[in-house]
Amino acid sequence: MAARWLLLLLLGLAVAGVVRGQGGAPDTSGFISIDCGLPEKTSYVDDATKLKFTSDDAFTDAGTIHNVSSAFATPTTTTDRSLYNVRSFPAGARNCYTVPSVVPGSKYLVRAKFMYGNYDGLNKPPVFDLHLGVNFWQTVTVPSADWLGNAEVIAVVPDDFLQVCLVNTGAGTPFISGLDLRPLPSSLYAPANATQGLVLLDRRNFGASGSTVIRYPDDTYDRVWWPWSNPPAEWSDISTADKVQNTIAPVFDVPSVVMQTAITTRNSSIPIQFSWDTKPNHVYPDPGSIFTLYVTELELLAGNAVRQFNVTINGVIWTKAPYKPVYLSTDAMYNGDRPYRGITRYNFSLNAAGSSTLPPILNAAEAFSVISTADLATDAQDVSAITAIKAKYQVKNWTGDPCAPKTLAWDGLTCSYAISTPPRITGVNMSYAGLSGDISSYFANLKEIKNLDLSHNNLTGSIPNVISQLQFLAVLDLTGNQLNGSIPSGLLKRSQDGSLTLRYGNNPNLCSNSSSCQLPQKKSNSMLAVYVAVPVVVIGAVAVFLIFFIRKKKNKSKGTVKPQILGNGVQSHGQNGTGGSLLELHNRQFTYKDLAVITNNFQRVLGKGGFGPVYDGFLKDGTHVAVKLRDESSSQGYSEFLTEKTLTKIHHKNLVALIGYCKDEKHLALVYEHMSEGTLEDKLRGKDRKGRSLTWRQRLRIVLESAQGLEYLHKACSPRFVHRDVKSSNILLNANLEAKVADFGLTTAFKCDGDTHVSTVRVVGTYGYLAPEYATALQVSEKIDIYSFGVVLLEVITGQPSIIKLPEPTTIIQWTRQRLARGNIEGVVDVNMPNDRYDINCIWKVADVALKCTAQAPGQRPTMTDVVTQLKECLELEETSFKGDTSSSYMTESSIDPNSSYNTYTTEMS
Template sequence: MYLLPLLLLIPTVFSLNQEVSILHQVKLSLDDPTSSLSTWNPQDTSPCNWSGVSCNNTPLPSVTSLDLSNSNLAGPFPSLLCRLPNLSSLSLSNNFINSTLPSTINTCNSLLTLDLSQNLLTGPLPHTLSDLPLLTSLDLTGNNFSGDIPASFANFQKLEILSLVSNLLDKTIPPFLSNITSLKMLNLSYNPFSPGRIPPELGNLTNLRVLWLTQCNLIGEIPDSLSRLTRLVDLDLALNNLVGPIPSSLGGLTNIVQIELYNNSLTGSIPVELGKLKSLRLLDVSMNKLTGYIPEELCSVPLESLNLYENDLEGEVPKSIASSPNLYELRLFGNRLSGALPRDLGLNSPLRWLDLSENGFSGELPPGICERGELEELLVIQNSLSGGIPEGLGDCRSLTRVRLAYNRFSGRVPVGLWGLPRVYLLELVNNSFSGEIGRSVGGALNLSLLILSNNEFTGGLPEEIGSLNNLNQLSVGGNKMSGLLPDSLMSLGELGILDLHGNRFTGELSPGIGSWKKLNELNLAGNRFSGSIPVEIGSLTVLNYLDLSDNLFSGEIPVSLQGLKLNQLNLSNNRLTGDVPVSLAKEMYKNSFLGNPGLCGDIEGLCGSKDDGKSRGYVWLLRSIFVLAGVVFVAGLVWFYFKYTSFKKARAMERSKWTVMSFHKLGFSESEILESLDEDNVIGAGASGKVYKVVLTNGETVAVKRLWTGTVKETGGDSDLEKGERSSLKDEAFEAEVETLGKIRHKNIVKLWCCCTTRDCKLLVYEYMPNGSLGDLIHSTKGGTLGWETRFKIILDAAEGLSYLHHDCVPPIVHRDVKSNNILIDGDYGARVADFGVAKVVDLSGKAPKSMSVIAGSCGYIAPEYAYTLRVNEKSDIYSFGVVILEIVTRKRPVAPELGEKDLVKWVCSTLDQKGVEHVIDPKLDSCYKEEISKILNIGLLCTSPLPINRPSMRRVVKMLQEIGGVDEESRDKTREDKDGKLTPYYSEEASDQGSVA
């Protein structure tokens, strides 16, 4: 009676024990550095509770699903998994599965979904994959598969999703894919296919919802057969070399929501038939060669986004576009459009973003452009618009960016516009605006850039401007402004550029000018300033542009100016007297002191350069008097000796309050560090504090970062809450830096020797990097002399440092502020990753990364998804590192006026497409390295892919760099010929001549 139940349990126990054995063998075959498989215990008779394992209990308990994505696993594909008889779903996404995918994959007979994306798999695609009879989803995105797509793929019976994105497939797109009639999604984007046409046969895939062929080296015209894809929702053919017109037959895609055809060479006009697509929400045909008008029919489509920029469109904007009730984004910049703007533009639509720059528009701005109160960006740079600014814009509190530069506007600026609370950029350059800057500007608390140059503004700077704590640039040059500078101006601690040239300002400069610690450019030329030049200017350590010419300054040139590292200095045409400081008497400044009759020095044109014995006699007399005064002064110091001794004892007692935490064996004491923290040793300054160079008695040199806590008095009118938040952020930065660097030991991570803390001050002592930061080095005059081999070494070193943080630290560390200024260069041009003040460890629990309360990072380096989701992961660092690669290859800053409205990533992409790779690479680099540089450039673009999933891991980046860098040419040639694909040939030699990116 009891025997029957026992007999029924025997198959269950046998089956589970067999699956436990299989999974245990799989565990032993994989490298698991983060112990992701720690719950896989062979003593446990049921694997159904193991991490990543799911079971189905009918008819018998058995493993049906295995999800080991994001587990940091490495090793060859575990073929043993195919012995699990009921395994229907397998995901090993985002690991380090390497080698080739074995042909025995066809023994996984029960698989419905197979996801091996974001791994290191190489070699050809197995032709046996199509033997999987039940497979509905195959995702091999982000690997190194090479060769062609096997002809056997035409035999898939039930496949609905095929994604081969970002591999190394280098043949043409095969027509036989049209035989997989069950397909709903086909994504072959970002592969270095050979130039080929879009197979017309793809029109037979009538079940297709998504067709992505982005950057597939497509040529020829768009086939009319695609119009048969009536279920298609998303069509993306961007970043190819397609020519000819946009087929009018695309009007038959009745369910289409999104069409992206940007960055091709399409010609002709926009088909009116697209106006029939009632479901269309996004149409992007930018960066082509289209002509003609915007069809009125298109304006009746409920578009959410219409991007037509950088075409050759001519003519006017149809008036019907203004009446589109759903239009909220209109970007037409960089075309040849002309005529007046529709009078009703914005009146009936929730318009948010309007960019009409670089066209030939004339007439006035429509009065109701912000009628719905949702306009955020208004950009009409470089047109022929005239008249005044509509009064309604003064009430448009949603505005964040206003750029009306290089037009023919005139009249007074509406009072309300000066004080809009969300505007951070107000640019009115090169117009004919008049009147004064309104006192309401004090309400623009978010204003960062106020650029009003070359207009006819009058009056003075209002006192209220001192309340703009975020103001980084104030440029009002070339106007008719006058009066004294308000005292409140000295409280602008974030000011980086102050340009007041060509006005009628008067009075003396306040010593408070020394509070502008972030000032990079000071241009006061062509005014009526008088009095002496403040010695405090010499304390502005980051100042590199100083122009005080054509004023009424008198007295001597302050000796303190010798400590500045100025690229531009002009003190000409004033009333200065005395000697030019020795270190300023250089050839580069030879015209900087002319027009000062009383100024002497060893410079042609000054009195000191004349061979006048009488003048020299006066000079020697004055010097003798100074020497005598010096002797008297020294004698007086003897009397002061006892007080100095007392002071020294007090300092010693103060030092005893310091707490020192060391992370390496130290050959110095904190007293040595403290004695050297004076302004003469400052080598840098940032938002968190100053950095000092300290030479120790043992001959070594260290760098000391000094962070002030919230107990120190702060200026700028912050509230107690703001001060508390700032203090909290500084404390977090200090703790993050110490916690991160204190436990890291890697040759490409800057070494933290120790930290010293007291109640009011915190010090971090690092190894000293003689060549400073990469940002300062690459963008200095010395940067042009850096050869390619040196730049490559820097790229590889930095990549290895970041790879260590992402893959070898447990838990992994996300830097969150990767940029060229946070990569330091030693005496041998080796690179070290530095500044971990905002670093975060990665949650290994498998949960989504936590959002941050503020964006950490620097403008131009921030990954697009991070800017709007605030999600923290390694992909954000990889994007930033890609920007650094582009920065090194091009020697252009991530955001610069020369790039226009684009950042460096967009500039590189568009320049590659339009002009070729030779117009992107720094011309100072030797052309013999063009092929290698082009490959590195492609890695940078791969890292800056808009989609995080398409970015390679840092470990993969290091591997690609090492393979490209090769030991010698012989080994490189051998590697290129390796048919197993161990080199990542993502840059084809054919593409290198065209500048295209594979």
């Protein structure tokens, strides 16, 4: 086992999050500090940190608040005011805090604090579990009334809210004293990702005097650095007043004040020795462990003095070579890419190397255990619907995720659990639940529901017609309520054909009219003949008129997009506008009020682009849509709106379909089909709520399908189109991870089929994807889309953004060329890609296609048809390589061609 020495190239990782303000205190935006059990709507500022703490009443609707015993609420016990009161949860198996307004896909430090303080007078410290959302966090074991405990986890939060849940395991009443959230840059604590979290075992500041604790504002992220108490007699403390430079800040941002103290031993023959014990639990009996040691030289060595040492763990060398600390410059060694397992105690020893004249030195250390955060929360649409139902009927015992984990699903819910997709709600039993009011229309948003039992309540009003749209609904029980009116015909039809069991007895005012719960009687044969004959005559007359009208207008029609027959037999039409007037549209037109209804008053934002925000919505028939509404401050406006309309009659399976539009006074909007899996960019960056990285085969299929959509625009339309804004965020994915190109607001068309390029008056698009001839000469051709698509291919291979923030920003193209020129394919492949099988030759082939697409000269780039052909061959190669193979990986150094032509790419970029 070898330590991973952090090199300066790690500075290239992007830094986002809290930074120290110029001349002022660190930025606390995003900090959330909750004092659990503080009286409702009260707050205070902590004396030590100057951070504001608020009551927890806005974050949970369960539990009771208590003050700890006066014997423990004293400065001699703790100066942390948040520990003087608690919230306990005597009822329910699981009780949760829900913290809104977090940034989806971002990394957070979450800290729960505990002091029992005999608040209940029973003097029985409990044992209970903590969950982070639907994933197990750790078991909290309270040993005594005066125990001050912290549970801390570093994890990526998939949603725009975070839940911390306390689970009763039958060993006492769960309670909590405080809850802190601190945003972290994505580059810190790299092992914490979308599927894995880090639970803190210990964080130590060596050489600190007495009981000095370092936290905010000295630590900008409010980590707590505890001094190592009761040091061995052979340890000596050393310190400096000089600032320690943190050259590895993007990866390990350690405060200078922590690094300004250290321990050493009295002579070089004595090692620094310490140990950590793991904390097994019922979920992780053999937890994985990650350790980080922080070192800097604090003494300016004179003459021939040398400080070098080796590190061993349980007698096994951890360092490949003797380590020599750098003067006043932070460095670190850790095993972050490979957690240790199978050991209950880790004994560390820092031993002076043979040539060292000075003893070893150690400034700080952190120890973590690894937990999985890969369990999926319930489907977002189901959660939204059932949460609205919970609020309407004020259901108190529903808390946390509705379906996950399976053992803690909400009472009355039945859920389905697939291996790779979120749980879905398939049944709701709210019988005898004391419900009143009308039947919530949100039941119709539970699209997978099969059984709905609302019997024996006090429900009033009529049965919503939208319930008829639940295609899987097999049992609907409304017995014993106060419903009135009639039963929707859709439910009656399904009841009569046997596909739905419908129970509605003991509703005195329901079906009070004898005919209101019966389907209309079939008409007589004579009348049926009339009903059939009349429409046939009318349709025939209309057909004759249309044929006459089309023939008359045929020779006058110019400037239209010619219909094209695609390879799969799909016919496509498009239309060019003239004179700037609104084009004739053949899709649905909505009013602004319609959009408000569709989006539930624009409640949920899916994202935001140059045109404006995109909202989640549902049509009356249940169709899931995305509504893109123009922002009044947007630089894009009416012309981009018309441009997207130009493509309304162009249809291809790999282009996002436009369902309708809104042009209502100043309001402009586009209604698209909803793509439930979000953008390719979010998948590659780990920002989507599912949190699972794409496999290589999935990535390959996505870029192939995207290329097919672009090929259609380039070749199958007349006139041809250039997208002009091809990027990973404009490639959307549906539930089956099928890719579709989106956002046609910047699309432009060739005037004639024979044109080779179009000149424009300004550059549009996205920095990092712009072809050089477009950025400098404003020349638009299919080749600029091909260049941009080459950048997307590199993103798919590497997982890196189009612009990589090294000490100086560099393009993904240059970054990749430099590594491939050295034959370093392992240094290019996305480290977050699941460890599945892939043929390394396929990786090389796609990289070759990408670099050809991004050639400087447009003439050297392939056509999109060529790209589609190459990607199909890659996919066939991938599938052929692993046909019948059950191995977990396929990647060897011998697969790399030592005579490859990648060296030619290193000098091509200007």
